[in-house]
Amino acid sequence: MLDGLQEILFTLRQNKLRTVLTAFGVFWGIFMLVLLLGAGRGMQNGIYQDFGSDVLDFVIVWTGDTSLAYHGMGPGRKIQLHEADIDALKQQVPGIRLISAERFVENGTITYERKNSNGQILGVPDEYFRVKDDVPFNFGRKINPLDLDETRKVVVIGTTVADRLFDKGVDPIGKDIRVKDVVMKVAGVFYDKGGRGQNSERVLMPLTTMQRIYGGGDITDNIWVRPLPGVDGFELEKKVLAVLKRRHDVSPDDNRGIASFNMAEPMKRVTGLFVGIDVFIWFVGLGTLMAGIVGISNIMIITVKERTKEIGIRKALGATPFHIVSTLLLESTLVTGIAGYLGLVIGVALLELVAFGLRSSGAQMPYFENPGVDFQLAITALALLVGVGVLAGLMPALRAARITPTEAMKSE
Amino acid sequence: MIELRDIQKYYRMGDQSVHVLKGVDLHIREGELVSIMGSSGSGKSTLLNILGILDSFDSGTYLLARQPVSRMGESEAAQLRNRMLGFVFQSFNLLPFKNAAENVALPLYYQGVGRRERNRRAEEILDMVGLSDRRTFMPNQLSGGQKQRVAIARALVCKPKVILADEPTGALDSQTTQEIMELLKDIHRRGNTLIIVTHEQDIADQCERQIFLRDGVVKSTAEVA
Numbered sequence: 159m160l161d162g163l164q165e166i167l168f169t170l171r172q173n174k175l176r177t178v179l180t181a182f183g184v185f186w187g188i189f190m191l192v193l194l195l196g197a198g199r200g201m202q203n204g205i206y207q208d209f210g211s212d213v214l215d216f217v218i219v220w221t222g223d224t225s226l227a228y229h230g231m232g233p234g235r236k237i238q239l240h241e242a243d244i245d246a247l248k249q250q251v252p253g254i255r256l257i258s259a260e261r262f263v264e265n266g267t268i269t270y271e272r273k274n275s276n277g278q279i280l281g282v283p284d285e286y287f288r289v290k291d292d293v294p295f296n297f298g299r300k301i302n303p304l305d306l307d308e309t310r311k312v313v314v315i316g317t318t319v320a321d322r323l324f325d326k327g328v329d330p331i332g333k334d335i336r337v338k339d340v341v342m343k344v345a346g347v348f349y350d351k352g353g354r355g356q357n358s359e360r361v362l363m364p365l366t367t368m369q370r371i372y373g374g375g376d377i378t379d380n381i382w383v384r385p386l387p388g389v390d391g392f393e394l395e396k397k398v399l400a401v402l403k404r405r406h407d408v409s410p411d412d413n414r415g416i417a418s419f420n421m422a423e424p425m426k427r428v429t430g431l432f433v434g435i436d437v438f439i440w441f442v443g444l445g446t447l448m449a450g451i452v453g454i455s456n457i458m459i460i461t462v463k464e465r466t467k468e469i470g471i472r473k474a475l476g477a478t479p480f481h482i483v484s485t486l487l488l489e490s491t492l493v494t495g496i497a498g499y500l501g502l503v504i505g506v507a508l509l510e511l512v513a514f515g516l517r518s519s520g521a522q523m524p525y526f527e528n529p530g531v532d533f534q535l536a537i538t539a540l541a542l543l544v545g546v547g548v549l550a551g552l553m554p555a556l557r558a559a560r561i562t563p564t565e566a567m568k569s570e
Numbered sequence: 571m572i573e574l575r576d577i578q579k580y581y582r583m584g585d586q587s588v589h590v591l592k593g594v595d596l597h598i599r600e601g602e603l604v605s606i607m608g609s610s611g612s613g614k615s616t617l618l619n620i621l622g623i624l625d626s627f628d629s630g631t632y633l634l635a636r637q638p639v640s641r642m643g644e645s646e647a648a649q650l651r652n653r654m655l656g657f658v659f660q661s662f663n664l665l666p667f668k669n670a671a672e673n674v675a676l677p678l679y680y681q682g683v684g685r686r687e688r689n690r691r692a693e694e695i696l697d698m699v700g701l702s703d704r705r706t707f708m709p710n711q712l713s714g715g716q717k718q719r720v721a722i723a724r725a726l727v728c729k730p731k732v733i734l735a736d737e738p739t740g741a742l743d744s745q746t747t748q749e750i751m752e753l754l755k756d757i758h759r760r761g762n763t764l765i766i767v768t769h770e771q772d773i774a775d776q777c778e779r780q781i782f783l784r785d786g787v788v789k790s791t792a793e794v795a
Binding site for chain 2: 164165168169172467468471472473474475476477478479480481559560562563564567
């Protein structure tokens with residue numbers, strides 16, 4: 159086996175130019191495919207980035223002043239949601255996976271020792287963190303049911319707030335900060351990249367605590383809803399709005415009194431875009447691969463033609479057809495395999511370099527972030543290329559093995 | 571050693587069929603030095619190819635060392651060639667990118683002999699044909715006579731039963747021709763069976779027996795005194 163390999167390396171060295179050209183064709187095919195895949199992934203990541211840490215299947219409902227007269231009441235009536243609405247939705251609308259209140263109080267100053275920050279202050283139940291399950295907590299914990307039951311004075315703060323209030327090296331967890339002049343203990347730090355980072359300027363406290371401090375009973379400003387898997391977001395949104403409008407005597411056509419935003423709407427467009435990107439990448443990528451494959455086939459045919467006399471001599475000296483075919487195929491596999499692997503590695507390395515450059519320079523390229531490659535896909539492409547290279551070599555190799563030594567030796 | 575009975579061979583060219591060998595009978599004893607002569611188109615190269623199992627035949631019997639050689643698989647034929655036969659060609663047929671010793675060692679590679687042993691035996695045989703100082707030379711660095719010596723060494727390296735030489739001196743000048751003939755005769759004296767295809771009378775005259783081929787049949791055989 160080792161002997162055979164040496165024999166193959168020897169012939170490859172004999173045909174340096176041809177070997178290098180074949181290898182380069184394969185290398186280039188895989189290299190370009192990897193770059194394409196990486197660039198496509200970068201675009202997709204960049205677009206996702208724009209959606210922040212929001213999960214991608216939610217519906218938010220909020221209220222305002224009615225714009226249409228309804229049931230004898232004139233327009234301009236202020237609508238307010240309550241936690242009772244949430245209970246009603248849970249009972250009357252099937253297909254809800256998660257539902258949560260979200261209440262805001264006026265922006266206020268948050269201080270720790272002599273440092274302060276200003277941002278949104280929210281009251282939320284613990285379900286809220288399951289709705290926004292993409293928001294990572296870097297330190298500490300989320301708000302839990304005990305906090306709500308005991309109306310504890312705890313907050314979780316965004317990373318921006320933490321950076322403003324605390325010096326480097328200070329652990330924010332357990333520190334007492336003042337939130338609009340109320341002393342509260344920091345339980346956790348989260349990072350929410352939504353709103354281009356503004357969501358990380360927020361401070362979240364238990365909804366019950368907020369109710370106790372600021373009054374207002376069980377009012378809520380927003381209701382977040384996420385559908386069960388397989389439930390259509392648009393259908394769910396319609397049902398939720400219908401129930402709420404009925405409960406608050408709002409005209410079914412009034413889009414100001416009770417309004418909503420459905421993530422499925424932009425997602426639909428984005429998904430279309432992603433399909434477009436994928437189709438494009440596959441089109442170009444397969445084209446590049448095809449060119450590589452044709453290149454290998456060509457070169458294998460030429461290789462065999464060029465070496466017919468040599469094959470004839472070898473057969474006269476006792477080489478069996480198996481010897482001939484396996485040597486030729488091993489040769490093409492070796493060249494395509496090594497070159498393809500090199501293309502893969504260099505392509506991935508280049509992508510990593512670009513990603514590293516983007517990260518470390520802090521450059522914000524719109525719609526391009528963290529280019530990467532689906533490694534399994536690249537390996538599949540490589541295997542395909544090598545496989546086809548072998549197949550391409552197989553036909554001429556079998557033909558070469560079949561012609562008689564005398565015929566082969568006559569060819570020049 | 572070699573027994574041919576009524577060997578027939580057709581070549582098909584398109585829809586035309588050419589009857590090249592029309593029933594060749596031949597008997598060659600072990601250790602003989604035989605020449606096969608005939609004008610071009612007489613079928614002597616075809617006969618040599620059949621003897622060398624390089625080509626198939628359509629009917630008849632061929633016994634090589636009492637073993638019947640008939641329709642056999644390519645692999646079997648290759649192994650038989652490797653073990654039983656050595657070839658010397660008019661155009662040498664050395665692999666241009668291998669040096670003298672590597673060319674000589676090649677048939678041993680197909681026998682699965684290890685590299686070290688291959689090198690040892692190649693050196694030994696190159697010594698015998700008088701090229702011990704040309705081992706690492708590439709074919710294009712060798713003269714015609716030297717190339718043919720390498721080819722002869724290659725034919726000998728597997729210790730074959732029969733050596734087949736197709737116009738071995740056809741590409742050589744007269745002085746080199748004689749040197750190669752002396753080498754071949756020397757090999758014969760060591761007990762090898764040697765069959766030389768030639769159209770040169772003075773080559774044939776140096777063999778023990780001459781076989782004349784005409785129109786695809788053996789016309790005559792003559793012992794040389």
